[in-house]
Amino acid sequence: MTEHEASVDASVISDDPDWWRQAAVYQIYPRSFADSDGDGIGDLRGITSRVPYLRELGVDAVWLSPFYPSALADGGYDVDDYRDVDPRLGTLDDFDEMVAALHRAGIRIITDIVPNHSSNRHEWFREALAAGPGSPERDRYVFRDGHGPHLDQPPSDWESMFGGSAWEPTDDGQFYLHLFAPEQPDFNWHHPDVRADFLKTLRFWSDRGVDGFRVDVAHALAKDLSHPLPTHAELEATRLVTDGSHPLWDREELDEIYAEWRAVFNEYDPPRIAVAEAWVAPSRRHRYAAETSLGQAFNFDLLRDDFDAGDFRRTIADNLVFARESGSSNTWVFSNHDVVRHATRYGLPDDQGQDGAVGRAWVLSGGQTPPLDRDRGVRRARAATLLMLALPGCAYLYQGEELGLHEVAEIPDDARQDPTFFRSPGVDRGRDGCRVPLPWVADAPAFGFGPADASYLPQPEWFREHAVDVEASDPDSTLSLYRRALALRRELQAAETLTWAEHGDDPEVLAFDRPGGWRVVTNFRPRPVPMPAGDVLVASGPLDEASDSPGARELPGETTVWLRVAPSVD
Missing domain, CATH: 2.60.40.1180 (Golgi alpha-mannosidase II)
Known part of the structure; x- marks a missing residue:
């Protein structure tokens, strides 16, 4: 334990190294949770002010989405500095106060870490651009010369996950790789500086009392970019390979990277935990959940299932086998910051499926088509969540689902924030609809999100009936259901x-x-x-x-x- 860690009040936090195995973890999207200063953006002091709410809700841990300095090209997943706090959200002192308040309430904290890419404002990337082609500074990222008669064409026809080319030109004729937005250049994880710096970051936050890490796109770090580069069609044709041979995803070299991370986690008592966001074949998920690796990996299977008994039973049975074979615990989830809220997915027509595609179509229509049965969606969401909370393993909840919130489709185009909207206009409205700031007080400005009548994404009028103060006084509300279920879950959970x-x-x-x-x-x-x-x-x-x-x-x-x-x- 470091000197800084010892100063954090964690007196009510047990030293059980297995605390995470059946924990209820509540995801906070910081900019949308609670605003302490009235600027319309949620912040760390806002989170600290709502710790009593989290304690009464009955969660065991908070997963905090990125709070680092960022231009917000991708909601904070474009990180300028991995060891600081965005000034709009607070300071390192505010972070320490938040951690201490959570720990005093018996709530642990898991922070998001984004290792595949930095922002284009990161100190290293600015150095890389200034240093020019062939420099050691550029080797920390993935730069390649252009192709074509004038060397002005991208090195390949790869497409980014957010639409458009995966290569961005520089002023000196080279291109850099970005699997996501152009503002998110990919690191070169073969470079020792990159590997060493992330170990430093893991220790930095662990020393400040962080109990674990959620690892963004954990399956993307290692890449084989040897020539000739495959075409986009060739990449897509091999996306589902399960032997670690895909050039960009789920490569074998990740085992070595995460073994180094595990060694850092095990320096602490209890060891720090990690959960991988790894969209990989079920047969490959074990690699990330191994005790020699990150230790836990997200299972998104229920999220993609229809509201159907057969689908649920198969998914649960398959993942119970996974838990036994891997030695890890399962992670169950229905909603997060990247998907249409499950209360909405479950309220859309059965014959169109609930895997997300129909939800995105509904958002694209502005919530007009297909027709949404709001009451049925919430009824099904409550039933599915109560089932999930009874399963052995770790339950991940997303802020606002405990209020029965639906996706917000009616966001004007000029208010949207998500890069997927801007890079694919008319095709994808993006993920803003599940990130709208929470309603806390029905009859307050911005529904009590902050002290002023401001929220960086517009809140719909129907949020009023879902405000925390309304639902807290209603024994039949979704909030009251979550509170009862989480309290019982903690009392009843035993063997997995x-x-x-x-x-x-x-x-x-x-x-x-x-x-x-x-x-x-x-x-x-x-x-x-x-x-x-x-x-x-x-x-x-x-x-x-x-x-x-x-x-x-x-x-x-x-x-x-x-x-x-x-x-x-x-």
Whole structure:
């Protein structure tokens, strides 16, 4: 433990090295959570002011999206300085105060780290541009000479993830690689300076009391850019390879990089944890979740499933096998800062799927088509989340889902922030709709987001009914449901196992038992089904007596219930 770390008040934080295995982690997008100074942008002091809310919600940890100095070309994922705080969000002292307040409340903190690319304002990148072709400074990034008769064509026809070319020209005839926005030049992870500097960054934040890291695009760092470069079509044709041979994604060299990170994590007591954002084949996810690597990897499978009992059961079963084989714990998630909120996805027509494509189409239409059934979307979201919170493993929640917020589609084009909108006009409206600042007080300016009537993304009028003060006073609100469920989850969670239970022969009802004598039943049908015996602990919606059998109970359609039942005998 360092001198700085010892100064952080963590007296109520246990030293359990396995705290993360069944934690409930709440993602905060800092610019949209709470604004302390009235400039319309959320900040660190705003987060600190809302620690009592987080404690009452019942989460075990906070995942903090980027808060570093940034031009916000990609919502803070274009980082100018990895070891400082954006002045618009606060100072390092504010960060320390926030960490101390979270720890005093028994809440750990996981910070986002962005290792694939820096911003184009990073000190190293400015040095690279000034130094010119062939310089050691340029070798920290990926620069290549242009092609064509006048050397003014990109080195390849690769397309960036945000649209347009993946190569940006410089004034001296070279191009640099950016898998994302032009303001996000990719690092060269074969360079020892890059590897050493990120180890320094991991220690910098760990010494300030950070408990772990969420690793952005963890599968992209290592690259094979030997000549000749493949075409974009060739890259796409091999995207799903599972042998580590793709030039850009999921390469074997990552094992060595993350082994170095693991050695740093293990310098601390308890060890720092990490979770990989790695969009890879299930057979490759083990590499990132290994105890010799990052230790945990996001599972986005439920996020991509339809609201369907068969889909959910297959996904859960597959990931329970993954947990046993990898020695890690599962990560369950429905919403985050990159996807359409699941309350909206679940309210769109069933025949169009819920994997995100239909949600993006709805956003593109300004929320007009396809038709959205808001009540059904929230009902399904509550049922799905209550099921997820009962699963063994780590639950990741995204700010605002506990209020039942829908995606905001009605954002004027001149107010949008996301680079995907600007680089693909008319095709993708971007991710701003899930990043709109939260409503805290129904009858306050900016719905209590800050002390002034300002928010950097416009809040819709319908946010009023979802404000925290409204929902906190309503025992049937989504916020009240999350608070009850998270409190029970902490009380009931035991061994990381479940046993499937039968519910007649109905394929649209999913049931399982958890150690300690509690059962979870989810009715995916739109109509009621008989409910098994047991004392109700919590339900995602109101429960009714059966209309044709007085005294019998029914589980309404699209509803989940937790029941206290007799413990099973092994």
